[in-house]
Amino acid sequence: MSLLDRFRNKDRRALSRIISYVENRKDSYQEALANLYPDAGNAYKIGLTGPPGVGKSTLVDRLSENFLQNGGKVGIIAVDPSSPFTGGAFLGDRIRMQRLVGNEDVFIRSMATRGSSGGLAQATKDVSLVYDAFGFDYILIETVGVGQVELDIVDASDSVVVVIVPESGDVIQAMKAGLMEIANIFCINKSDREGADRVLSELNHLLQIQRSKSEWSFPVIPTAAVNNEGIDQLAKAIMQHREYLLESDLFKIHRKQQIRKDIISYLRMMLTGNIEKKLKSADSFDNLLEDIYNGKADPITTAIDIYNKHYSRT
DSSP states (O other): OOHHHHHHTTOHHHHHHHHHHHHTTOTTHHHHHHHHGGGOSOOEEEEEEOSTTSOHHHHHHHHHHHHHHTTOOEEEEEEEOBOTTTOSBOSOHHHHTGGGTTOTTEEEEEEEOTTOGGGSOTTHHHHHHHHHHHTOSEEEEEOOOOGGGGGGGGGGOSEEEEEEOSSTTHHHHHHHTTHHHHOSEEEEOSTTSTTHHHHHHHHHHHTHHHHHTOSSOOOEEEOBGGGTBSHHHHHHHHHHHHHHHHHHTHHHHHHHHHHHHHHHHHHHHHHHHHHHHHHHHOTTHHHHHHHHHTTSSOHHHHHHHHHHHHTOOO
16 A cells, blocks of 8 residues: 555554655655645644744643544644754654644644744645645644744634733734734733733734724633633634634635745745756856856846746747
């Protein structure tokens, strides 16, 4: 039985191998994704983002339990900072989600950002596709909390939950990072701490303008994930946002925008790889570098000339 056949028979080892195959960009991984694509499209993707230390992993753990209790199957992608030495993920989200380990309806994968902007590994969306094709109902994507480079979570998710805590300045920091603009739902985690009511009031005040321009309410949900408080309300808000998207046709619009960006992303990767291959094999490239270094040419004109030589029809 082939690896893809085992995958379609819900073999978790096959799932793990294909994820590794895709994440490591092995030869022909794009063909593998193309084979899986017809089986995808049914999972609902939920992104959780926010500053470091707000408890995103605990929220993912609790939300997963909620979805499981309601009969769902959950795939989790935890995007960690890369180790500067190995390139691998080192925060170990699976350690913080021990209660889910061993559950056949849950699969957890930690992925390294490997220096990519936006807090998401380039392969994250592809791994999400693999989860989708495997038959998970919900895909939870927890991003590394790095502030301004979080924004591409929008392209990987259907609903985005921005998580903050009551400590002073978090609302302002979220605004500076652009997180206010990408959130569909706000979560004040650790809301049993002092200052939670103040942050709740501040957020609701700041959201007045956004709410006036949309039929969506941009709910603010207080939670204390460690104590499993507010998780039902957060899960309910996510499901309400899903219904809102489906009923307003925004779901289809957003998914088509994601597909468009996917096509551009794949083209960009293929063109980049092709250009690098051509330049490595070009004996004259070192001479071009020498000319630019000595002031006989410039990198902009050189790049245009290379493009016209290899890709322009004129």
